[in-house]
Amino acid sequence: MDPDELVPAGARATSPGAALAPARGDAEQRARDASEDGRARRAGLGMRLEQLRAFYGDAEALRGIDLDFHANEVTAIIGPSGCGKSTLVRCINRMHEEIPGARAEGSVLLQGLDVYGPGIDVVAVRRAIGMVFQKPNPFPTMSVFDNVASGLRLSGQGRRERSRAALSEKVELALRSAGLWDEVSDRLAEPGASLSGGQQQRLCIARSLAVDPEVILMDEPCSALDPIATLRIEELIDELKRSVTIVIVTHNMQQAARVADRTAFMLDGRLVEAGPTREIFTNPSDPRTEDYVTGKFG
Ligand SMILES: Nc1ncnc2c1ncn2[C@@H]1O[C@H](COP(=O)(O)OP(=O)(O)OP(=O)(O)O)[C@@H](O)[C@H]1O
Numbered sequence: 001m002d003p004d005e006l007v008p009a010g011a012r013a014t015s016p017g018a019a020l021a022p023a024r025g026d027a028e029q030r031a032r033d034a035s036e037d038g039r040a041r042r043a044g045l046g047m048r049l050e051q052l053r054a055f056y057g058d059a060e061a062l063r064g065i066d067l068d069f070h071a072n073e074v075t076a077i078i079g080p081s082g083c084g085k086s087t088l089v090r091c092i093n094r095m096h097e098e099i100p101g102a103r104a105e106g107s108v109l110l111q112g113l114d115v116y117g118p119g120i121d122v123v124a125v126r127r128a129i130g131m132v133f134q135k136p137n138p139f140p141t142m143s144v145f146d147n148v149a150s151g152l153r154l155s156g157q158g159r160r161e162r163s164r165a166a167l168s169e170k171v172e173l174a175l176r177s178a179g180l181w182d183e184v185s186d187r188l189a190e191p192g193a194s195l196s197g198g199q200q201q202r203l204c205i206a207r208s209l210a211v212d213p214e215v216i217l218m219d220e221p222c223s224a225l226d227p228i229a230t231l232r233i234e235e236l237i238d239e240l241k242r243s244v245t246i247v248i249v250t251h252n253m254q255q256a257a258r259v260a261d262r263t264a265f266m267l268d269g270r271l272v273e274a275g276p277t278r279e280i281f282t283n284p285s286d287p288r289t290e291d292y293v294t295g296k297f298g
């Protein structure tokens, strides 16, 4: 998706997206590499948070966050329970505002285009920035096939599919990209709930991939999974970053160290520091980061 698509056509005359085409460099090369194996269609986009604040009623949960997410990298968000990690990711794709009494301030720039800007199509934002939750949440009685197709139908893309065959092709591609096709190709009509927990989580990833997102937000995607299923998701994240930008919230320091290119440490609604994962874990600049990553609190 082009960032321009976040603005409805009628409102696009002065589209801020029009001026947004910085060179993608390495990311573009990675996308080309990825397309050689037939999986990825395009590169992910970079994002920048500027003075992002979030409220639940009068309570301030995010107190002005500035943070960059590099295109086609995995950024881990770490920090103790209640510091605002889930709130942060929900603000990025504008799901936070769905909670009664909740609101956000500041900017979330997707390749320079503010998803909180005027005239932005919220449905398009959520298509461009997909989300995977802690507990796998496939539609339990819906078939495996329809779970993946539902993303396309909900976003209106299903209507554009000329035929069942074209839809099937998209569903298969998403399931392949999520590393699930070989396990479910002969179970497409079975209900989503018939899959194992790890398979259900990959099904949810397939559902979010089906609509060609630029970014995928994952909020503790492995916390309900066993170590083998967790490893499978981590391998998948490593493959997916060739075609999307990934933000992952995790309580597992080893997981952050394994999958994340960059890590951001939060405390009490604020960003303490962010940087290359190795640096955050071995040579953080703030003593609070060191205390957290070495297990002194949290
Ligand atoms: N729906 C809500 N209504 C009111 N306050 C909320 C709501 N969700 C979160 N909060 C509050 O916002 C703050 C940040 O919560 P958030 O869920 O973002 O933390 P978190 O870092 O994801 O924690 P955890 O690691 O436990 O998932 C907390 O003080 C929390 O109590």
Ligand SMILES: [Mg+2]
Pocket: 085, 086, 087, 219
């Ligand atoms: Mg959380």
